[in-house]
Amino acid sequence: MTTAPHDDLDDVYLWDPETPPSAEVRAVERRLAPLRFEPEATPLDWTRAGAFVVRRRRPTWLYALAAAAVLVVAVGSLAAWRWSWPAGRPWPIDAAPAGAARSLAVGAALDLPATDRMHLRVARIGTMQIDGDTRLTLRSTQGTRHRLTLDRGTVHVRVWAPPGSLSFQTPAGEVIDLGCEFDLTADGVRSVVRVRSGWVQLDNSLDESLVPAGAMSEMRADRVPGVAVFEDASPDFMAAVRALEAGAADGDVLRRIIVAARPRDVYTLLMLVERGEFGSDLLARRAADLWPPPAGVTVGAILRGNRDALWQWRDTLPLPPPKSWLRNWRDALPSWFADRR
Amino acid sequence: MVAAAARGDRDAFGLLYRRFSRAVHGVLVARLTREDAEDLVQDVFMHAFTRLRDLRQPAAFGSWICAIARRQATDHYRRNRPTEPLADTVAASDRPDLVVEAHRALAAIRALPEAYRETLVLRLVEGLSGPEIAAVTGLTPDSVRVNLHRGFRLLRERLGVTI
Numbered sequence: 001m002t003t004a005p006h007d008d009l010d011d012v013y014l015w016d017p018e019t020p021p022s023a024e025v026r027a028v029e030r031r032l033a034p035l036r037f038e039p040e041a042t043p044l045d046w047t048r049a050g051a052f053v054v055r056r057r058r059p060t061w062l063y064a065l066a067a068a069a070v071l072v073v074a075v076g077s078l079a080a081w082r083w084s085w086p087a088g089r090p091w092p093i094d095a096a097p098a099g100a101a102r103s104l105a106v107g108a109a110l111d112l113p114a115t116d117r118m119h120l121r122v123a124r125i126g127t128m129q130i131d132g133d134t135r136l137t138l139r140s141t142q143g144t145r146h147r148l149t150l151d152r153g154t155v156h157v158r159v160w161a162p163p164g165s166l167s168f169q170t171p172a173g174e175v176i177d178l179g180c181e182f183d184l185t186a187d188g189v190r191s192v193v194r195v196r197s198g199w200v201q202l203d204n205s206l207d208e209s210l211v212p213a214g215a216m217s218e219m220r221a222d223r224v225p226g227v228a229v230f231e232d233a234s235p236d237f238m239a240a241v242r243a244l245e246a247g248a249a250d251g252d253v254l255r256r257i258i259v260a261a262r263p264r265d266v267y268t269l270l271m272l273v274e275r276g277e278f279g280s281d282l283l284a285r286r287a288a289d290l291w292p293p294p295a296g297v298t299v300g301a302i303l304r305g306n307r308d309a310l311w312q313w314r315d316t317l318p319l320p321p322p323k324s325w326l327r328n329w330r331d332a333l334p335s336w337f338a339d340r341r
Numbered sequence: 342m343v344a345a346a347a348r349g350d351r352d353a354f355g356l357l358y359r360r361f362s363r364a365v366h367g368v369l370v371a372r373l374t375r376e377d378a379e380d381l382v383q384d385v386f387m388h389a390f391t392r393l394r395d396l397r398q399p400a401a402f403g404s405w406i407c408a409i410a411r412r413q414a415t416d417h418y419r420r421n422r423p424t425e426p427l428a429d430t431v432a433a434s435d436r437p438d439l440v441v442e443a444h445r446a447l448a449a450i451r452a453l454p455e456a457y458r459e460t461l462v463l464r465l466v467e468g469l470s471g472p473e474i475a476a477v478t479g480l481t482p483d484s485v486r487v488n489l490h491r492g493f494r495l496l497r498e499r500l501g502v503t504i
Contacts, residue, residue: 014464014489015471024497025465031500032466034443035375037366037382039359045383046351049390 083161085123087142094127095119109137112153122146122166126159139169150175154185158196172219173204180213192218194231198320202226207275212267212319218242227271234260241268249278258286266291267317273302274310291317343399346390354393358386361403363467364477368410371451371462373417375444381417385410403477449499450492457492460485465493 013022090103097116104110104120112118114133122128123141130136134153140146144165151171159166163178170186180198184191193200194216202209202217202225209225211217214232219225226245229238237260243253261269269287273280284299293299293313301309345353365385369378389406396405450461459478463469469477475485 010493011486011490014493015486017464017468017470025493028446028465028493028496028500029468031439031442031446034439035370035447035466037363037370037379037467039362042362042379042382044355044358044386048383048387 082124083144083165085125085141085143085146087140089123089141091120091123091138091141093118093120104136104138106138106141109135111135122157122159125161125165126157128158129156131155150184150186150191152187154183156183157181170219172221173202173225175219176201176203178210190218190220192216209271215267224275227268227275229268230264233262233265233268236260237265241272244272244277244279251279254279254282258282261286261290263290264318267314267319270302270310270314274307287313343393343396343402347393347396354386354390357402361406361477362386364403364407364463364469364473365410367463367467367469368407368459368477369414370447370466371459372411372414375447377417377421378414381410381413385413388413403473404479407477446500449496452499453492453495457488457495460488461492461496464489
């Protein structure tokens with residue numbers, strides 16, 4: 001007798017106990033039967049449940065919510081701390097020439113020689129570098145309202161605070177930070193601002209001008225503040241725009257603007273149109289060629305002085321949102337860190 | 342049933358116990374004494390009841406609870422010196438001869454290579470079918486079939502099974 005038939009039968013029965021039993025397997029089953037577990041004879045013992053703590057897993061969203069709350073509180077506390085500054089407290093000077101004061105007090109004029117340079121803190125909202133040959137006065141400081149006078153010289157400012165927290169009175173007019181980083185140069189005649197991030201507002205008794213990141217503008221006391229011109233525009237475009245603002249109402253200046261304008265310069269063109277500069281109709285049509293106005297806005301409406309239509313058009317341009325100091329959160333970081341990113 | 346048990350329904354969990362307690366016992370008895378295995382079955386199910394919310398796939402309950410049983414058997418083995426209080430069991434039985442024979446057969450299974458032990462216990466002690474063993478062990482059906490075939494051939498030789 002061979003074992004093969006047994007093996008086959010064993011295998012079938014081993015796999016499925018419902019099939020006809022194999023005698024050998026059945027014999028082993030019978031031997032082991034006393035060990036078989038019978039759940040009916042040993043019901044669940046719930047009295048043991050107390051020894052096992054029911055572990056309820058907290059949902060993931062709860063952790064996310066808690067983390068978000070902690071973050072909001074932390075950011076809020078940091079912002080509150082940054083924006084609090086006792087009235088009249090002097091600003092600390094981080095780096096100054098030997099023998100210079102270690103702080104800038106309210107009412108004290110800082111007259112920096114041409115060979116020197118200084119770094120100071122703008123309360124807790126930012127930092128400022130002051131170049132040589134600069135005369136600067138801290139007029140008032142409190143909370144999120146800090147006012148200075150820049151008679152002459154150059155400052156490099158980096159602040160992160162609500163719009164309007166910091167402003168400079170210059171001989172040509174007022175320069176108001178709208179939450180950003182910018183360079184400001186002033187002399188007795190004009191003020192020049194170059195914006196690195198966010199927006200800056202130029203304001204004198206005649207009008208105002210908004211300058212976005214990447215652009216520059218200048219202001220004179222006897223004219224409306226200049227329109228913003230992006231610094232990567234062609235030199236001929238820049239020169240022609242300034243000439244037009246200065247009153248050069250001739251076809252050659254207009255032609256140079258129209259020829260050199262790029263889509264990015266449409267913001268400049270629209271500001272010139274808004275001011276009703278010479279050749280506004282041609283400038284508006286050129287702007288429409290470079291960056292078509294949105295539906296419902298026509299060049300005709302713009303030329304008829306519809307300012308809402310012009311702002312609708314302007315809002316389609318790829319510009320940093322006005323007063324977006326929250327979005328410019330990088331300005332809250334130290335410059336050495338933010339510049340590295 | 343698993344979902345209801347996860348919500349704290351003890352009746353539903355009781356049904357799971359009736360269905361899977363043999364598999365759990367088989368996993369334990371392949372590693373521990375029968376007395377320890379019976380005792381630990383309760384702990385395994387209570388432990389599982391507290392962690393049912395962690396089980397993402399209700400269909401995997403069998404293999405999940407058997408994995409818990411294996412871990413607890415390992416922990417128990419480390420904590421306690423394995424002893425076989427056979428005398429007590431024999432003394433408490435109406436048929437001590439059968440109990441002795443059963444333990445001898447179980448000892449023979451435990452002496453087999455590890456790959457065959459659990460599969461054979463689940464089949465020969467607890468009466469699970471091949472597909473049920475595959476489901477609770479996570480092995481493929483082919484692996485279970487091979488383990489049963491080879492394991493039983495070795496066991497038959499060691500026990501000297503006669504019809």
